[in-house]
Amino acid sequence: MVLLKYILFFVFVISSLLFNFTMPTKVIDQIQMITVVGYDPAERDHIRGTVVTPVFLQPGEVEDFIYTDTAATVYENRVQLNAKATEQLLNGKIKAAFYNQELAEQGIENFIEYLSRDPSIGGAVYLAVTEGSALELINTAQSSKGRGIYFNDLINHNIQHGNLPHINLKEFESSLQSDTCDPFLPMFGLSGGRVELQSIAFFDDDQYVDKLPIENADIFKILYQNVNDGQYQYKNDTYNVSVENIESAKNVKVDQKNGNPEVRINVRFRGVIREFTGERATDRKAEIERVIEQDFKQKAEDLINRFQELDIDPLDIEGHVKSSNRNYDKEQFKAAYPEMSINVNTNVKLTETGTRR
């Protein structure tokens, strides 16, 4: 009886392994991992999909294959691309996805949806809009690291230390789904035969509506999130000043005035002076701080006014109003938003002036 039990166990396990053995396998030499995808509009409601897959020639040497074709849907496109590829194309390693501006104007939700549905794709994929053709942009990018790592690093260091706010698939998807806020994405273009991060593209729901040059995006970034390592430049007739190593903290306060919400965004940041073309920075720190505060407040309120005119809300003002008000009413907010009073208070602290006085 006991023997029978073990024989049965053995048969079960063996047959289980045997039958599941026929499952399709994915051997690393027999697949091509896509690292970058790009989508452009094409004729007759079609899209042109481009994928990049790296092939490792020798240690440290990567050659990218680029496949491109037009089709009606993302996966129809994949069928055509597979027809060109020597090995099966798989999604698991996607690092960056690019969307042509024209496509973004029509709405890109349909081309992003599959990224978050596929369990093999993580939430940290970088999305971006391209000013011209995504195919051309991908073609232009040349790097010994392979395009996947190249774009990943390019976007990543701009998020860590540059003017680009924290944005990836998870965060884009989150603001896209959200009832309260509108998403944004980095926008790339070509300049002098090189790929360049040019601006931040703002969306109304999933449709591209406006852009902000990356040089001016520091204000948006400081308003949007707590910055760990940012920078801010200011220039007037007498001097230029550049504040680096900014650490900022923001909080949003909502007051109710006669039933209308009044929003105050308080921004506090600390930084050190890295460039100052005037005289005696150490003695004039307080003055410079005031000037920068004024400048920042002005620019920030201009930016917010622009958002209000476009009726988009990338800063999630509505989310803050909603979460601080039990009587929040969506219709009422929507009506009031373009005229809403949104003030920015800034507190700048310059801690060091570098190695010079």
Next chain:
Amino acid sequence: MVSIKDKVQQLMVLFLIAASQIGVGVLGFQSIINKYAGHDAWMSVIVAGVSVSVIIWLMYKMLQHDEKGDIVAIHQFTFGKWLGGLFSIIVTLYFLLMTVVVLRTYIEIIQVWMFPHLKVWAFLLLLLPLVYYTISDQFRTVVGVCFLGVVYPAFLIFVLVFPLQYADITHILPIMDHSFKEIIQSSSLAILDFMGFSTLLVFYPFIREAKQSQKYAQYGNLYSTLLYVTICLIAYVYYNQSELEEVIWATLGLWKIIEMPFMERFEYFGIATLFFSILPNVVLYMWSSVRMLNRTFGFEHKKVAAFLSAVLFIACVIFRGREGVNILNDVTGRIGLIFLFIYIPVLFVIHFIRRKVQKNGSS
């Protein structure tokens, strides 16, 4: 009577209760319980935990009066041989259905996240010897599995720190934006994840000095409630509410954001580890149904175990796809709610009256 040799320490009740409550539900309950209470649904989990605690107290009150002390004995005492037997069979079927739900949902997760081509029946052949091995012999084996099922996946809680960098506290503000009624309604959905503790009705006689073990059962419930509340809160600050409506497995979705230099996708590791918290559910429910059939009809334990394993196999193969699993989950959820919050209190009252009547009659 269960011999002292087969009994387990009181402390093990903690692991039995905790392991039975933490199962497949933990992977996706966040987007189910917010149906009524929205972003306040994490409070419903606390309400659910407290009400489970009350039910555990009721169960102990009921069980400690009987020397054999399990639900079959209570049924026979309360309803007599035939009616009691009938109720025992219904409860057995409920446990068996729960086994199917847990196992089938886990297999679905494997199919969606890891191996879309997995042959369910062939996978079950691999699993069933393990289940049979665990349930066919002594209860201690089941307890061992439950102990590991709590200890082993516990480290996964640390992994939940990663999603916190995307946390936005405004998603759960303002607190108490929903009425008490809505929170209670949502808590009735949250209860579904806690239902495993009902096996206490069966394994009670296997605990040494079971009467004093209630505090461990309550600690076990406290542990799983805290775990659920933590996971729920993390998911609620990570996702916004409209995003939650799109995701099926919110907890697994939290892992999508994790990036480690040596591991591209954490879910593969996580899902594999979660097997250790699924297995206690499966074996505990299975063992309970086997034990109940054994107690009601006196069938040999091993034969019943083999028979029910075969039933489990067939049932798991029959249910297919998202809809099948969903229907299964809904139905068992409703049955479980009736079982715990209507049947158990009613049984308690009838049992209480019956006991009083008999005491008066005998004295």
